[in-house]
Amino acid sequence: MNFLKRILGIDTEEEVTDENGNEIGKFMPRPEIPIDEEFMLNFKKNGGKFLYCENENELRLNFSEILKENEWDECEVYCSKPDIYSKFDHTKLTFNKNLEACFFLSDCEFLISNTGAILVSSSQMGDKKLSDLPPNFIIIAKTSQLIKTIGEGLQQINKRQDRNLPTNITTIKTFDEKKDSDFMSYGSIPKNLYLLLLEDL
Template sequence: MNEIYAIFMNFLKRLFGNDKIGEVTDENGNEIGKFMPKPEIPIDDEFMHNFKNNGGKFLYCENKNELRLNFSEILKENKWDHTEAYCSNKSICEDFDHTHLTFNKNLGACFFLSDCEFLISNTGAILMSSCQLGDKKLSDLPLNFIIIAKTSQLIKTIGEGLQNINKRYDRNLPTNITTIKTFDENKDSDFMNYGSTPKNLYLLLLEDL
């Protein structure tokens, strides 16, 4: 098979007069054929790359203790230690009841604290619904977001996310389904992001696999 491939590549080089045809290397510098399928990027690596490229801030947490520690560091860094957090998730409020935060649904709160539906790897976006947002638009909520997610929520595409929402909620489908993918108000937006509401967003990703 390798011999046939070499003959084929030599034919192309003679035909087009280009010694570099097909000389593509992988991440280790090994030569691979131009017409061979590219190795698939792991879904977590793809998400982290796209998420950071969108301007998001990412912190990986191996366990809940590390999650609480990283959360406290975010509060200290931004001087949010004694502020209000908009949070409607009772479980999340209980996880951080050791802080000096006041949890409420005040739109004038310092930051929005929530979980999410899924993390979309091919765009680096965060998929949310009325289960997190209620009936509020993204533009209604505070500029600052802290999102708590788990590695099991990583999926490839938004289509896959919508399918999983259908399975998860069955006949009680949530409304207000939307994605957030602009996390830097100074970042140039492409056509797909036009008109979106940028958020200063921290993602705390908890390992659960």
């Protein structure tokens, strides 16, 4: 609010400022929030649980904390990727493809910032549907997988050189059973989801 308005006591709408504290006019475009911050806000709003990991050691430590919190220390885990479960061979977990497992452990295709959703495909789920998989998920992703929209993710998948394009592409967006679903999430199965985000940039 400028000096004259403060003296006259004229109320105005809440002012918007840029990163330097300069006032932005109400008809100017709002400053865009960074993609990582936008994803975190939307992901938490959807009911997801997020743990940032600076390195592989922190990733293993946070993974162990999740196991302790949920008493999953010695249970079965649905995981089909040796490159993922080999990171956790120090645990007492049993890795297999049992749909009755305590939780589903996987990576993902992309993290969608404008909705806080996680894009997955047959590369993670095989021929299973989300509803077939255990209700608890632990997803391991990297900061380089953050993108703005689903469309951008589909374009990047389509550009892959190996032309081994995945099928069964879907998003996980509902992480809380109590959360009111909107039209876009109609019919989706809520998953209790932990995201371990590993810094790789």
